[in-house]
Amino acid sequence: MASGAIDLHRHDSALGVWDIAQRRPHPALRRHVLQFWHGAGRVTYQRDRILPQARSYLLINLGPPQYLCLPGPPEVRIVFDDIWFSGLYEGPIECAAPYGSVLLGVAFGAAGAASLLPWSQAELANRTGPLRELAGPAATRLREQLLNTASVAQRLDLVEDWLLDTCLSGRSVHPLVHWTLGRIADSGGRVRTEDLARDAGCSRKHLSALLSRAVGLPPKSLARIHRFQHALGCLGGGAPDWAALAADCGYYDQSHLIRDFQQFSGLSPAAFLRSAQPDPGSVVVR
Structure with a gap:
């Protein structure tokens, strides 16, 4: 079931060469799914660090093995060679693709x-x-179908149809969850949990428990992630006035900005600026 035009992008730089195909989801999925993508190519760096966002991912490896790198000591590398799910994170994730990548x-x-x-x-x-571990044989069958399909467009169709046919359960998420997520996103993470609870007519404890059950993280953590992402979007080419940036993005002071950069990227703001970014959602670490 085709859902729309595919946007094709090629990256060719000192970081590597890869092609990305992106497409919006079927209308029935658009409240739930932000984007489908298919990427293939090779990078010249050893690993990158995926930055946290208020989203989760279904990841299907259709090419050589990749690795999830867990910090040590000793460091542990977990082989990623099939189909994975990644929930919302409160910190970065390090990955390596030394043999190239084909990822949906x-x-x-x-x-x-x-x-x-x-x-x-x-x-x-x-x-x-x-x-x-969660989906059982259905996940294995989906990946086998994808491996036997050469067309990128048809691969995207297969995953979309799988979500529509197998996963669209109509599960009810409390309206207050959607309302809270919208308020946090619209404010760029600047809204406080106590203000959300007051406007919602419930306690902070109740609101935090509701979001933790539904999406995995409480409102405060989600607000910090949105605020960090907003700060990233405000960075220009040169070194900014960090104190002014902190104030503009709703941080109490510059030290709170630095704390969030260190937690969410593993780098100080200045070190982050010196690091290469293959895309807006990640940073090269070595």
Whole structure:
């Protein structure tokens, strides 16, 4: 079931050469799914660090093995060679693709996976791992179909149809969850949990528990992620006035900005600026 035109992009630089195909989802999925993409190519760096966003991912490896790198000591590298799910994260994820990459991905909105998939997002938050443990043979069959399909457009269709046919469960997410997520996103993470709770007519504890169950993270953590992403979007080519940037993005002071950069990227703001970015959602670390 084709859902629209595919946007094709080629990256060719000192970081490597790769092609990305992106497409908006079917209208029935647009409240839940932000984007489908298919990427293939090779990078020249050893690994990159994926920055946290208020979204989760279905990731299907259709090419050589890749690796999830867990910090040590000792460092652990987990082979990624099939189909994985990555929940919402409160920190960065390090990955390596030394042999090249062919990857199909689905990006879910903060509550999108909770609406589509029959698994507890609270248990999947801050975790990345094989989907077969949850989906069983259905995930294996989907990947086999994809491997036997050469066309990028048809591969995207297959995953979209799988979500529509197998995963679209109609599970109800509390309206207050959607309302809270919208308020946090619209404010760029500047809204406080106590203000959200007051406007919602409930306690902070109740609101935090509601979001933690539905999406895996409480409002405060989601607001910090949005604020960090907003700060990233405000960075220009040169070194900014960090104190002014902190104030503009709703940080209490510059030290709070630095703390969030260190937690969410593993780098100081100045070191982050010196690092190469293959795309807006990641940074090269070595």
